[in-house]
Amino acid sequence: MKVLHIDSSIRGERSVSKELSAFFMHSLQSRFGELPVDYLDLSVNTPSHPSALFVQGNYTLAEDRTPEMEAALEESEALVDRLHQADIYVIGMPMYNFSVPSNVKVFIDNIVRINRTFRKQDNHYEGLLKNKKVYIISSRGADFNDGHMLANGMDQLQPYLEKVFGFLGLDNLTFINVSPTQFSGQEARIQAIENARVRISHIVQTI
Ligand SMILES: Cc1cc2nc3c(=O)[nH]c(=O)nc-3n(C[C@H](O)[C@H](O)[C@H](O)COP(=O)(O)O)c2cc1C
Secondary structure (H helix, E strand, O other): OOOEEEEOOHHHHHHHHHHHHHHHHHHHHHHHHOEEEEEEEEEOOOOOOOOOOHHHHHOOOOOOOOHHHHHHHHHHHHHHHHHHHHOOEEEEEEEEEOOOHHHHHHHHHOOOOOOOEEEEEEEEEOOOOOOOOEEOOOOOOOOOOOOOOHHHOOOOOOHHHHHHHOOOOOOEEEEEEOOOOOOOOOHHHHHHHHHHHHHHHHHHHHH
16 A cells, blocks of 8 residues: 655645644554555745646657657656555645645646546546545644635535535545634644544544
8 A cells, every 4th residue: 555645735734734744644643554655835835837838748658759848747757656646645734725725736736637537438537546445634724614605605615625626536535624723713723734634643543
């Protein structure tokens, strides 16, 4: 069982999502022993934005690509390989402006690749990242527990990830939403983090 552990907070060691994704990994290793882990911090190693050559290369058969196209796709190819190689993804992800951090968006722009992570068969699309379990620890400053934020459609992170990851075949997603971490006082923040820890401990027992 290989784990791909991804973080994306820009707040380094002060990050709640990073602390909790590390707690998830620690709980996983306590349960299963040492596991092979591939670690990617998107805030440090942010993938490049796709270029025109990237797009051209993406839609050119591998054997017909020019060296320039291959170079433009190199980073994306490596990221896609890492996704295929892991069985479990553990992702720490803050909410930024109601959606995913921009480093996650550019990561997604690199990994949604025809014939690598999805393919088109006749008239339908098929995701190629199969049999993976995905755990997303999503920290939010505001309170998303009381229903108002959700009722107003302010969560554009979870629905977006469900769609785009689902498109790639990742249909086994578990969201651990940590909220409120910022705008409801210290007590509520401590409680939100504690609730997430309890939930993570429980989830890891079911893997
Ligand atoms: C650029 C930026 C945008 C943010 N936008 C939102 C938001 O839309 N909704 C929200 O609830 N919190 C928002 N927050 C607060 C963070 O989600 C919150 O502080 C979270 O705990 C950050 O995760 P981290 O501790 O892992 O860095 C924002 C924070 C930053 C830095």
